[in-house]
Amino acid sequence: MPSLQSLRRKISAFKNTQKITKAMKMVAAAKLKRSQDRILAARPYAHKMRGVLSNLSQRVNRSSHPLLQKREGKKVEVLVVTSDRGLCGGFNGNIARKSSEFVRQCEARGLEVTLSIIGRKGRDYFRRRAWPIRQEWTGIFDKLTFEHAIDIGGDLTDNFIKGTFDELYVVYNEFKSAIQQRVIVEKLFPIDAQEEFSASSEGPLSGSYLYEPEEAELLAALIPKHFQIQTYRILLESAAAEHGARMAAMDGATRNAGQLIKKVTLYYNKTRQAAITKELMDIVGGAEALK
Secondary structure: OOOHHHHHHHHHHHHHHHHHHHHHHHHHHHHHHHHHHHHHHHHHHHHHHHHHHHHHHOOOOHHHOHHHOOOOOOEEEEEEEOOOOOOOOOHHHHHHHHHHHHHHHHHHOOOEEEEEEEOHHHHHHHHOOOOOEEEEEOOOOOOOOHHHHHHHHHHHHHHHHHOOOOEEEEEEEEEEEOOEEEEEEEEEEOOOHHHHHHHOOOOOOOOOOOOOOOHHHHHHHHHHHHHHHHHHHHHHHHHHHHHHHHHHHHHHHHHHHHHHHHHHHHHHHHHHHHHHHHHHHHHHHHHHHHO
């Protein structure tokens, strides 16, 4: 039977843990509000950009821009977006499992796969695996800006144009609500006009339009911008989903700590009562013996 002192220490440790998890939940809730506002503001622009690009790309020759050209190569790159910190439930685990499953499917089709990783958790996970990591970015979610999307997008577009890989897919958590995230596998390169059109919320543009500058020149300027916007949207989706997952995880941890405190406190009171009863019995027994 544990001593009363050890039980008091355990209760104190549970209470301290509960204070920490409650504070982390409040911090995550505050960060979630800011991240949610940012992603809700960015989504309409990203969707509008996708709709404009899809309509423009259907009016020009696909060979007019290297990011539109489909290749018959067998080199695939997978961009995996995870968090830099843990304590966010199954956020990173779901991404790791989905990414590993997708990579194995690509290898089963005879494709050569490389990885680009965003976030320390994904980097640490895939460093222990046999798949090669071409590039990694960490520490960007602390102060996420559009410059990070420009940096990441520039690296990926340059390597696609150079032929480092023939297709690019991204695996990330899409933000649905504070308690719900969905793991998404999305194809980024080469840009498919039909897929972009079906994914956009815009209807088809009918009639004839005059473009200034010309359609091909305008498309060449919009495609890099489009990819930067989509990269930024993906980063914002992942950031908001991470804060939502952490808030839910810390809320659950706080409730569990409260239940443990009640359970151990009850056991402590029963043990203390038993010890007092035993002492009283010893005193009564000693008094009876002296008679």
